[in-house]
Structure formats: C-alpha cells, structure tokens
Amino acid sequence: xxxxxxxxxxxxxxxxxxxxxxDLSEGWFSRKKVLLKAVDGIDLHVKHGETLxxxxxxxxxxxxxxxxxxxxxxxxxxxxxxxxxxxxxIKGEELRKKRENIQMIFQDPFSSLNPRMRVFDIIAEPxxxxxxxxxxxxxxxxxxxMDAVGLDRSYxxxxxHEFSGGQRQRIGIARAIALKPKLIICDEPVxxxxxxxxxxxxxxxxxxxxxxxxxxIFIAHGLPAVKYISDRIAVMYLxxxxxxxxxxxxxxxxxxxYTEGLVAxxxxxxxxxxxxxxxxxxxxxxxxxxxxxxGCRFHTRCAYADETCKKETPIFEEKEEGHFVACHYPLxxxxxxxxxxxxxxxxx
Numbered sequence: 001x002x003x004x005x006x007x008x009x010x011x012x013x014x015x016x017x018x019x020x021x022x023d024l025s026e027g028w029f030s031r032k033k034v035l036l037k038a039v040d041g042i043d044l045h046v047k048h049g050e051t052l053x054x055x056x057x058x059x060x061x062x063x064x065x066x067x068x069x070x071x072x073x074x075x076x077x078x079x080x081x082x083x084x085x086x087x088x089x090i091k092g093e094e095l096r097k098k099r100e101n102i103q104m105i106f107q108d109p110f111s112s113l114n115p116r117m118r119v120f121d122i123i124a125e126p127x128x129x130x131x132x133x134x135x136x137x138x139x140x141x142x143x144x145x146m147d148a149v150g151l152d153r154s155y156x157x158x159x160x161h162e163f164s165g166g167q168r169q170r171i172g173i174a175r176a177i178a179l180k181p182k183l184i185i186c187d188e189p190v191x192x193x194x195x196x197x198x199x200x201x202x203x204x205x206x207x208x209x210x211x212x213x214x215x216x217i218f219i220a221h222g223l224p225a226v227k228y229i230s231d232r233i234a235v236m237y238l239x240x241x242x243x244x245x246x247x248x249x250x251x252x253x254x255x256x257x258y259t260e261g262l263v264a265x266x267x268x269x270x271x272x273x274x275x276x277x278x279x280x281x282x283x284x285x286x287x288x289x290x291x292x293x294x295g296c297r298f299h300t301r302c303a304y305a306d307e308t309c310k311k312e313t314p315i316f317e318e319k320e321e322g323h324f325v326a327c328h329y330p331l332x333x334x335x336x337x338x339x340x341x342x343x344x345x346x347x348x
Contacts, residue, residue, distance in 0.1 A: 012215055013046040013183060018078035020064055024290065036290050038064040040239035043316065051216040053230030055223060057286050060236040062219045066185045070104050071095060100130055103176040107188040109168035113160040119171055120156035126178045145174040149204060166197035177212055186218045190225055202229050223266055227251060235259045238297040239289055241316060245323040255319060255330035257302045258282065304329060
C-alpha cells in the first residue's frame with residue numbers, strides 16, 4: 001500500500017495521473033479494440049477546508065473523476081492519495097473505514113434516495129452501517145442533522161416521494177454529513193433544481209462547510225454556481241484538465257481558449273454590456289473520447305490553433321503562481337471577458 005507521512009503533503013486529497021478507460025469493443029472476439037478515455041491523465045490537489053470546483057461540458061469526464069475518487073469506479077491507472085493513503089491500493093475493511101471520511105451528494109435528489117425508506121432511516125443509514133450511533137443517541141443525531149439542513153423533525157416518518165426536489169436534496173445532504181466526513185464530492189447537486197432553489201442549496205452548503213469543517217469537490221457544468229461556492233476551479237475538456245487556478249484568476253484572466261469561451265458564454269443581464277461581435281464563442285461539438293484529436297484536444301474548436309497545436313500535446317504546467325494551464329499559447333489579457341465592452345483576448 002502506498003502511504004505518505006502527513007508532514008510530507010499539505011493536501012487532504014492529491015490525484016496523480018488518474019486515468020479511466022472503458023473498453024467498448026463489441027463481443028468477446030472483436031478484432032478492433034475501442035477505448036473510451038473518460039479520464040485520461042489528470043493531476044489535482046485539494047487542501048483541507050477549501051472547495052475545488054470542476055467544470056466542463058457534458059462528457060468531459062468530471063463526474064467520472066468524482067466516482068473514481070469515491071472508488072465507485074476502479075481507476076485504470078494513477079494514484080488517489082487521501083490523507084497520504086492511496087485509495088486505489090486498498091479494499092475491504094480498510095477502504096470502508098476511509099469511506100467514513102469521503103461522502104457524496106448526487107445529482108438526482110430522487111433516484112439517489114431509496115423510495116421504500118422513510119427519511120429517518122435514510123439519514124440514519126450511514127450511522128448504523130458504520131456503527132457510529134444507536135438507540136436514543138441515533139435518534140438525537142438524526143434530528144440534529146434534520147435541523148442542520150432545514151428539515152422539520154416531523155418529516156422523519158415521510159417517504160421521498162412526499163417531498164419537493166429541494167427538500168429531497170436536503171435529505172441527501174443530511175445523509176452525506178451524518179458521519180462528519182472530511183471530504184464531500186458534490187456531483188452537480190443543484191443542476192436538477194429550480195434556479196430559486198439552487199441558491200438556497202448553495203447557501204446551505206456554504207453554511208454547513210463552516211459548521212462541520214468540510215472540504216468540497218463541487219462538480220458542475222454551470223460556471224455561475226461553481227464561481228459562487230468554489231475557492232479554486234479546474235476546467236476539464238475531453239478527459240483532461242486544461243486549466244486550474246483560483247476563481248478570481250479564472251474569471252479575470254483565463255489562460256486557456258476553452259475557459260475563455262466558457263466564461264464568455266455566461267449570460268449578461270444588462271443589454272448595454274453585450275457585444276455579440278466581440279464575444280468569444282466555442283463552436284462545434286466536443287469530439288468523441290473514443291477518438292480524441294491529436295496534439296491539443298481542443299485544437300479542432302480553437303480560434304487560435306496552428307500546426308503546433310495539431311501535432312504536439314501541450315504540457316499542463318504552472319504558468320503563473322497558482323495558475324496551471326495546458327496550452328501552447330496561453331492567453332495573456334483576460335480583460336476581454338470581464339471588461340464593460342468585451343474584446344477578444346490577446347496572445348502573449
């Protein structure tokens with residue numbers, strides 16, 4: 001088992017060269033091997049108490065990354081170091097004990113709850129499974145959790161179908177924090193909710209992070225929600241992280257053309273600030289992960305790509321302090337997106 005001393009790393013979680021390839025070959029005797037490279041060599045780290053957002057288009061591999069960290073999927077290659085222990089190398093009771101400190105909030109607040117279980121039993125399940133409480137203590141803890149997420153205690157005898165989407169997600173959040181974990185992976189927890197309810201859930205998560213000393217990985221495809229709750233943001237494209245930095249730098253000075261396009265696509269309420277002619281638009285569809293483009297995977301949709309981009313894979317490296325990007329020609333002037341009158345970003 002790979003293990004590091006806590007003094008050797010300041011990170012709660014560290015992911016190194018993580019890969020997940022799915023074999024899509026048809027039949028046992030298929031001559032052509034088809035691999036879907038959902039996650040294809042990513043590196044990231046999460047500090048204790050922070051929120052790392054992971055954003056990208058559907059199919060980029062962000063949810064698969066969350067499932068790999070949870071060990072709901074086995075990695076094809078790479079390391080997942082949680083408190084110095086490589087989760088890919090452990091199993092059985094050792095993995096079960098580690099999972100007490102890693103929980104998940106799922107995207108669909110209905111299908112993630114057992115329709116045949118009452119709210120009390122759903123929230124109590126992790127406490128019972130891990131032997132954390134029983135009897136009167138179990139009842140008190142479940143009611144305290146319901147109070148924490150804003151659910152009336154009288155709801156404890158109801159079933160999931162009797163609640164709205166927002167209330168169901170509160171049940172899921174109560175279940176996730178029941179064991180007081182150190183890390184919670186949030187897999188698009190507000191995407192299935194109405195806009196007004198989304199803000200309530202995001203505010204609740206921010207409150208619980210302070211109260212329970214939580215660390216979040218927040219996965220989403222919408223930048224506004226990620227910006228609101230995250231400290232740092234990783235941008236994924238076709239199985240790879242193309243940019244990683246603080247949310248302030250990402251929005252004020254994006255270095256990757258894909259990030260530039262994502263930020264520019266955020267709707268601007270004030271019509272006087274809109275400039276369709278100068279807006280950066282990411283055209284076309286995301287290529288198939290079974291046959292990704294050579295060189296830079298974004299070059300087929302990039303307005304700045306040249307022959308180098310088509311042939312050579314860019315290295316994911318630190319271009320400025322705390323600002324990592326995988327681009328041969330990183331953007332230099334991020335004012336093009338944030339300025340009152342947007343203009344195209346300039347090259348170095």
